[in-house]
Amino acid sequence: MKSNRVQLIERWGLDYSIVTTDLTTDLTPLFNWNTKQLFLYITAEYVTPTNVVNQVVIWDKIVTDKDMAVINEKNIAKYYLGGDQRVNYKNLALNITFNYNVIPISGWITTHQQGSYSIKIPPTYN
Amino acid sequence: MDYLKKLNPFDGIPKYQIAQQIVNFGLIVASALMIWKFLMIASGSESPVVVVLSGSMRPAFDRGDLLYLDMNDGPFRVGEIVVFKIEGKDIPIVHRVLEVHEDANGLYEILTKGDNNTIHDKQLYAEGQNWLGREHIIGRVKGFLPYVGMVTIVMHDYPQLKYLLVGVLALFVLSTRDN
Numbered sequence: 001m002k003s004n005r006v007q008l009i010e011r012w013g014l015d016y017s018i019v020t021t022d023l024t025t026d027l028t029p030l031f032n033w034n035t036k037q038l039f040l041y042i043t044a045e046y047v048t049p050t051n052v053v054n055q056v057v058i059w060d061k062i063v064t065d066k067d068m069a070v071i072n073e074k075n076i077a078k079y080y081l082g083g084d085q086r087v088n089y090k091n092l093a094l095n096i097t098f099n100y101n102v103i104p105i106s107g108w109i110t111t112h113q114q115g116s117y118s119i120k121i122p123p124t125y126n
Numbered sequence: 127m128d129y130l131k132k133l134n135p136f137d138g139i140p141k142y143q144i145a146q147q148i149v150n151f152g153l154i155v156a157s158a159l160m161i162w163k164f165l166m167i168a169s170g171s172e173s174p175v176v177v178v179l180s181g182s183m184r185p186a187f188d189r190g191d192l193l194y195l196d197m198n199d200g201p202f203r204v205g206e207i208v209v210f211k212i213e214g215k216d217i218p219i220v221h222r223v224l225e226v227h228e229d230a231n232g233l234y235e236i237l238t239k240g241d242n243n244t245i246h247d248k249q250l251y252a253e254g255q256n257w258l259g260r261e262h263i264i265g266r267v268k269g270f271l272p273y274v275g276m277v278t279i280v281m282h283d284y285p286q287l288k289y290l291l292v293g294v295l296a297l298f299v300l301s302t303r304d305n
Contacts, residue, residue, distance in 0.1 A: 053228040055204040103186045
């Protein structure tokens with residue numbers, strides 16, 4: 001997983017950020033007789049003066065087929081973060097992680113993390 | 127009258143045995159209750175087992191799937207599937223956590239979304255409510271059994287069936303002869 005682009009934009013007087021990522025991974029080994037689906041998600045995590053933990057999912061994808069489990073995505077972003085007037089998004093440090101959870105046909109659901117990077121939202125609108 | 131006697135399942139069973147069967151029946155009911163209460167303690171959730179009623183989490187969960195909930199380990203994080211209740215609505219909802227904000231006092235602001243829905247749940251929450259707090263969440267989904275819950279959905283849709291089933295079971299237990 002690697003960073004592609006981080007944008008800071010302004011809409012209706014509020015700041016928003018769009019984090020774009022490239023993701024390459026092979027999740028084929030996760031599929032066995034008891035695998036129903038994988039839920040892949042990329043999370044942006046940051047700290048603000050009021051909150052010790054902030055987590056926002058910025059991209060997700062459902063994989064139900066073994067043949068679709070080789071992931072090679074460029075330039076992906078699905079959900080923006082921002083819009084909270086208590087938070088200063090300029091120069092905000094983000095920790096971006098890729099996670100997935102495995103939903104079985106029957107049994108326990110498991111969650112795993114694979115890869116991460118750190119990045120900063122730019123100080124000016126771009 | 128002889129004919130009626132033959133039909134009566136209690137005919138020919140000594141009275142003490144009937145009493146014993148009633149105790150047996152009580153034991154079955156009590157054990158079921160014990161298992162439920164034990165699960166409540168083990169999982170830390172007020173309702174440790176729920177049945178999925180809608181398709182908003184397709185393809186992960188479908189109507190009739192049985193979920194095991196747990197409330198014990200750790201803070202709430204994105205990607206988890208939680209079951210929550212909205213004030214004024216009876217039926218709990220099973221959706222995935224999309225956003226978490228946790229302050230220094232451990233107070234949460236949580237936003238959820240159904241995998242099969244295109245937008246998040248803010249419209250689903252009570253009027254004026256933007257986030258879920260810990261108090262709204264009944265449990266997080268840990269385990270999964272497909273279709274088993276269909277039985278309860280059918281019995282909920284046709285309540286007569288429920289009484290029939292309980293009646294037949296009770297008659298069966300009470301009239302079993304010990305040999």
